[in-house]
Amino acid sequence: MSDLLEYGRTGQPLPVPDIIDVHGHLGICGFAIPDTTPTSMVAVMDRMGIRSIICSSMHCWDVDASRGNRELLAAMRAFPGRILGYLSVWPAEEPAIRAEVDFCLEAGFTGVKIHNSQGFPYTYPGYLPAYERAEEHRLPILFHTWGEEPVFAEIAELAGRYPNASMLLAHAGAANVAGYVRMATEHANVFLDTTYSTSPCGLVEQLVAGAGADKVVWGSDGYFFNQAQQIGKVLGAKIPDETKIRILSTNALAILSRRVE
């Protein structure tokens, strides 16, 4: 049994100093979550030894994105360094979007989350102000994906247009594993986020083998999902501990360290 597997099997905090969860949410969503306080999220992170989670608001897919950004900002201020933020926008009027993006970045948000359940393609002009700032400051952009080739084509276009932004594809391997691998290998600034509820056997191994250990980052979707359940797919993967550490920590640190003011 590898060291990290043993830590997970026995429920001990992981001995990895800077574990970063690149895909989180805060707020209320349509289905029941027993405890939606940021405090409960941080308590879970403490039990596992997770340093930080980068969250977007549950409003990232609706018209109240700005309100969600402010709720998220309050949590970021309550737990500095533990809860980081992806800003989200509702792509209506460009001046307001630009102002919202600038407000959030000045307030300390880490990146951008765009969810296409808003009903727009990722290339929609209303999102461009957020992409431009991400390019300027070398920020991560987390895209909700589910293996759809037309969506990959949109993101491929953006990856070329904004080469200094890091494009994170959520739910990598939920469908079309080959498509995710192709996206990560063809685009230097595309990374694969492991978030997926049922965690198919062998999926993390497939992503690492296909895209490379430097291109996979751990996301939990917590507390939309259970962080403790989602970390098991990395700890249980049949890959060396050093690769698990890259997925849990090193790769995300490298993405965040690219930021320039």
Add this chain to the structure above:
Amino acid sequence: MSIELFDVQCGFGGARAGDPAVVSAEALLREMGRLHISTALTRRVPDDRLEDVPASNAVLYAARDEHPSLIPCPVVVPSRGGSLPPEHAQVAAHVAQGCGAVSIRPAKDYWDLAPWVCHRLFDALQERNMPVFCLASDVSLVQVGDLAGRFPSLPIIVAGVHYRQQRILLPLLETFPGVHLSLGNCYTIHRGIEELVAKIGPERLLFGTGFPESEPMTAITQLMYADLTDDDRRLIGAANLRRLISEVAP
């Protein structure tokens, strides 16, 4: 801490239509060994087009004869209309062969949970305190509630519950004390286990992985990092399922 784990939701020897992969009993045992899972209640998984129920069940018993840590969970079917022995005989035979529970999959085996279709089967199972395993994809939570209301002392294990079903699952468990929950493999709810323990206690929660569909370590970390007492964790990890199996009437 390290605790014993008894997997209520796993299997081997099946296949999904269009996918040639078959996970053997030996592969399941290797995975159990890797993760220190002591015992497993096993089904044929995946079970696409496994329509010869007696033959499929025999595979489970043959694996158990070779590997005692694999406890069979055979499929049972109402017998009216032919092909299978009467319900009481089916259940008696499975008890005699040492099954740990039985599973039902009404649509796949062409029957229905209407009382006039299956009451003899569930009468026979209830008489024996035989746990009945139900995948939520085969038996909806509403159907589980209906069954639990009709057979209040029948132990029912519901598995594969989706993380968005908490508003149905919690009242189901609160209303029907015979219903138990496997925590695999899509019950990925933030503080979900903790809430269930607070509301209904730990005795009806069961460790389950969903292997070979899902990476089993996800179920382990979900349990091991949950905010529970060690006693609660031991109950969920193995003791609750051992108790259920021990209560089957010979």
